[in-house]
Amino acid sequence: MQPWPGEVLDERSGEIAVGFAALLTRQAAWRHRRVERITVLSHERVRRHVSVDFTVPESHREELRLSESEWVVPLAYLAKRLLVNFDLFMEDEAAVALLRSDEAQLISRELLYVMLDLDTEDAIEEDIAPLIEWILAAGPAEAEQVDAAVGELEDALGPLPGFSALAAQLTRGFLLCAVLGDVSRRRVVKFAYDQPLARPGRSVHFYDTPGCTQAASYHAEVEVPDEMRARTTDMVDDLTGRVLALGPRDTDRPAIHYVAEADAAARPGLSVSYGAERGRFLVPAAIVAWVIALGLALPWLFADLPALAASPSPAIAILLSSSAIFSGLVLRSGEHPLVRLMLAPYRLCLAASTVAAVVAGGVLAFHGSSGTLAWTWGLGSLVAVLSASILTVEAARAPAAARDR
Amino acid sequence: MSALRRIFRREPESLKGIRDRSAVVRSAEIAGPAFPRPVSGEEARAALERSRARRAAANGAA
Numbered sequence: 001m002q003p004w005p006g007e008v009l010d011e012r013s014g015e016i017a018v019g020f021a022a023l024l025t026r027q028a029a030w031r032h033r034r035v036e037r038i039t040v041l042s043h044e045r046v047r048r049h050v051s052v053d054f055t056v057p058e059s060h061r062e063e064l065r066l067s068e069s070e071w072v073v074p075l076a077y078l079a080k081r082l083l084v085n086f087d088l089f090m091e092d093e094a095a096v097a098l099l100r101s102d103e104a105q106l107i108s109r110e111l112l113y114v115m116l117d118l119d120t121e122d123a124i125e126e127d128i129a130p131l132i133e134w135i136l137a138a139g140p141a142e143a144e145q146v147d148a149a150v151g152e153l154e155d156a157l158g159p160l161p162g163f164s165a166l167a168a169q170l171t172r173g174f175l176l177c178a179v180l181g182d183v184s185r186r187r188v189v190k191f192a193y194d195q196p197l198a199r200p201g202r203s204v205h206f207y208d209t210p211g212c213t214q215a216a217s218y219h220a221e222v223e224v225p226d227e228m229r230a231r232t233t234d235m236v237d238d239l240t241g242r243v244l245a246l247g248p249r250d251t252d253r254p255a256i257h258y259v260a261e262a263d264a265a266a267r268p269g270l271s272v273s274y275g276a277e278r279g280r281f282l283v284p285a286a287i288v289a290w291v292i293a294l295g296l297a298l299p300w301l302f303a304d305l306p307a308l309a310a311s312p313s314p315a316i317a318i319l320l321s322s323s324a325i326f327s328g329l330v331l332r333s334g335e336h337p338l339v340r341l342m343l344a345p346y347r348l349c350l351a352a353s354t355v356a357a358v359v360a361g362g363v364l365a366f367h368g369s370s371g372t373l374a375w376t377w378g379l380g381s382l383v384a385v386l387s388a389s390i391l392t393v394e395a396a397r398a399p400a401a402a403r404d405r
Numbered sequence: 406m407s408a409l410r411r412i413f414r415r416e417p418e419s420l421k422g423i424r425d426r427s428a429v430v431r432s433a434e435i436a437g438p439a440f441p442r443p444v445s446g447e448e449a450r451a452a453l454e455r456s457r458a459r460r461a462a463a464n465g466a467a
Contacts, residue, residue: 019449022443025440046430048430077436079435113456114452114456116456117459162441165440169436198430199429202428205428208424213437236423240421
């Protein structure tokens with residue numbers, strides 16, 4: 001009688017854990033390359049595409065065998081939290097089976113026992129099974145309590161560096177394991193998932209990159225939304241502030257290459273500073289804002305506004321009204337949500353300038369008193385000049401569009 | 406006001422703690438454990454056998 005798949009895994013879990021112990025303690029030796037592509041979907045969400053290029057060493061293929069034609073390969077450690085839009089594919093985009101977290105636990109359990117036995121030569125008298133079950137079942141909120149319990153075990157048995165390192169990660173996450181039909185050659189497995197921005201922000205994003213320690217070569221690239229540029233792209237250790245690798249400046253597809261040691265004392269991440277291209281909005285907006293500013297400030301300084309107000313259909317009111325139409329054209333929306341968010345303050349500047357022009361023109365057209373005219377035009381000039389200055393400074397700072405576009 | 410703040414902003418002197426000052430995208434992955442040394446298949450198999458023997462003995466005693 002054929003055993004059920006769960007029974008096969010139960011029976012093979014120890015042997016697979018032996019293979020995992022060898023592979024996971026030398027990740028760079030068999031994972032050749034890992035590429036992460038981060039696509040900014042909106043100001044609240046990104047999609048991360050990961051590809052892992054590896055060759056299972058011949059000496060460990062038999063250990064990883066699940067059945068006649070199936071092998072279990074550890075790809076990554078995933079945090080114990082909800083995955084959104086998770087996909088797993090082979091190099092030809094064919095879907096790949098993966099072990100459920102409870103199935104992966106069968107292997108993780110044996111792996112914990114193996115690491116514990118490797119750490120201590122003393123026979124373990126006390127029953128550590130409840131601790132191991134707690135490690136596997138713990139939720140994120142219990143991580144510190146489990147760490148403390150592992151610390152107590154170390155107090156009793158002496159240092160357990162391999163066990164405690166594995167226990168800490170299996171408390172917080174689980175092994176992502178693919179079930180492959182062929183490990184006799186070099187393979188590429190891809191997975192992708194959506195992630196929210198923990199604190200939605202505008203210009204500077206920080207992408208955690210724990211995967212940079214898990215292959216011989218690590219590449220990360222960012223797909224920047226249209227009308228934006230990545231001003232700077234740096235691989236940074238958040239704990240020390242040290243820049244680990246510098247990416248290109250002002251590009252729409254920044255890429256970075258870095259390989260880190262698996263060092264618990266470092267927290268590497270990709271820091272990307274975004275900027276909206278100047279040509280689409282900022283420069284036209286600055287020009288319109290200066291036209292409005294001059295249209296308000298020059299008459300306020302040099303013209304006789306009460307006399308203009310007394311004359312029929314003053315031309316300047318028409319001029320100011322037409323500038324409002326130009327502003328309306330520049331204020332158009334419909335871009336990527338992150339671009340819209342970044343440009344929002346500058347759109348407000350242009351809107352304020354336009355409102356100042358319309359109010360000043362209106363007071364003139366409706367023959368406001370000389371005092372009202374002076375105040376309206378004076379304040380309007382101030383608002384328009386301030387807005388135009390802000391837009392000019394930001395346009396000067398903003399990145400130019402790519403020449404090859 | 407945010408436009409003015411952006412104009413007069415100062416770049417921080419250090420990137421230390423940049424994560425807290427940025428919009429953060431946590432990875433669904435976590436870092437691999439920092440194992441103290443590589444383990445060979447033979448070592449791991451021997452450890453598994455010792456561990457299983459110990460667990461079997463403990464279960465038998467129970």
